[in-house]
Amino acid sequence: MVMRVLEVMTEGVKTVPPTMSAGQAWEIMRQLGIRHLVVTRGRDVIGVLSERDAGGRSGAVIRAGRTVADLMTGQVASVTPTDTVRSVSNLMRGRSIGCVPVVDRGRLVGLVTLSDLLELLGRGVDRPAKPARRLATHRVAHRKGRGARAAW
Secondary structure (H helix, E strand, C coil): CCEEECCCCCCCCEEEEEEHHHHHHHHCCCCCCEEEEEEECCCCEEEEEECCCCCCCCCCHHCCEEHHHHHHHHCCCCEECCCCCHHHHHHHHHCCCCCCCEECCCCEEEEEEHHHHHHHHHHCCCCCCCCCCCEEEEECCCCCCCCCCEEC
């Protein structure tokens, strides 16, 4: 069973324009309890602003007087909803990134984060468990009358 991105992605992604102040973007992340904002210009995904990019809780000095465009990661890898979870996991691990925007026909439809992948790992893939092997037994022919059984 191959799992696809559309099965694990987060929909309803919060987006911000590159001209927004970094302080406002940080407040949005704090209030919504999220770690990533997708930066868009019109319909185009142009970057991602992560909690780390914004300096975290003690990053007020980093955010002061700056815009989202100043702090965002601009070279963004994206995936499609039909890509496999394995390929997205390898992409994220290979580039050491915490999220990947999901784009379908040029339109942002979701986001895959490390939290999404960890949740999948924690709940396990919904696959049927392998059936338990039955113990094969046979009668031992040379012990007539005793009905002895042995396992292979």
